[in-house]
Amino acid sequence: MKGNSEIQLESESKGIEQEFYRFSQAEQLYGNMSLFTDTVLFEYSYPEKRLYLSANAKGYINLQAFQHFLSKHTDNAPKDGEMRSFEFSLGKIGEPFHWCSCKLTSIWEEKKTAPYKLVGKLQDISGLKAREEQLLLKSIKDGLTGVYNKSAFEYRVDELLSDETESWLCMIDIDNFKEINDCYGHPTGDRILMKVGGMLCDLFPEPDLVGRVGGDEFVVFTSGSNVYKRAEKLLKRAKKAVPDGEGRLSVSIGIVSSAGKKEINYQKLFSQADRAMYYAKQAGKNRIASYHDNFWQVT
CATH class of the missing domain: 3.30.70.270 (Reverse transcriptase/Diguanylate cyclase domain)
Incomplete structure (x- = not known):
């Protein structure tokens, strides 16, 4: 994955904004470290309908598709303190798809029936999936x-x-x-x-x-x-x-x-x-x- 400087992305069709985390001075070191890992941190705010990601996300996933996925997750969001893990693939039509491992949890406010935000991380497991496919082919x-x-x-x-x-x-x-x-x-x-x-x-x-x-x-x-x-x-x-x-x-x-x-x-x-x-x-x-x-x- 490639690292990128902070930037705000505009949705092509719906005008929904997506922007990278803006790290405070105390968090800058952690922000720089994210440029050299295969892990993307994310936060989706339901009230704002906005997806925030660490700077290394650009060029890694189809951001609009991922935001759409998270926006539909509200009805089945994790309970307070619950952590969910799953795998899926994201990509643009005609381009290579990235297999991702996702872990997320919800942030709830008191006496609310829906979560305030989703937070979690994405990890690129495309290499692992490719090796699994090779092993499957060898078995059949x-x-x-x-x-x-x-x-x-x-x-x-x-x-x-x-x-x-x-x-x-x-x-x-x-x-x-x-x-x-x-x-x-x-x-x-x-x-x-x-x-x-x-x-x-x-x-x-x-x-x-x-x-x-x-x-x-x-x-x-x-x-x-x-x-x-x-x-x-x-x-x-x-x-x-x-x-x-x-x-x-x-x-x-x-x-x-x-x-x-x-x-x-x-x-x-x-x-x-x-x-x-x-x-x-x-x-x-x-x-x-x-x-x-x-x-x-x-x-």
Whole structure:
């Protein structure tokens, strides 16, 4: 956060004034210290409808949005002596948002039904939130390919299946992957896994889901009706994805439909898609097998 000299800010739309604390001479040292911290002190006066902040607040938060938030807090203000803590984000549209930790309390006058003012502090926790997001991504994404890991993929699919709309689960297995690793080394195998993951994300972009459920096994969940055309594109792209000297790449694909049935869950679909992929392998690999209404078809 940047420090700023004392200044009065005018609201752009409502003419509500907001101004920084004006420190007395005895408080000047404390005021200067605030310029070098990530903590903003604030006071909101209900009678004046004015927000006062320490000098380091400028450029840190959307002051008008924060003042609006505090003005609406009067009906649920803390009781006398009560301290509240919560987190929220503030920012202007088109600009980065700041995550803040807020602690505040109310100042009450005798025999009043509403507080006289709110006082508290804001602390920038954007860095903490960014680290939390990174940890969350690591917990749900495959470290090598960046697609969903097995447990996160299953959880998300079961959530989407509850909508009871027709969708498809695809099981994709890289053909002869063990031989690729044995002949060309694991670094080459890792590059192929990343390429396949990238191709799947390109052919099945969000809101479709792409996951890795085994060493060389990927899964896709989509509600797009052109799933077979995209699977055929994957077969063609896989052939061209590996340069000379790194073997021949192909994939076998099993596809099943949920048919919007209420009783269908991820495990049932996965079992059927796995069997369909097995049929594709048995039929010669580098092809698509599907299962629908108890009927198997290999193309």
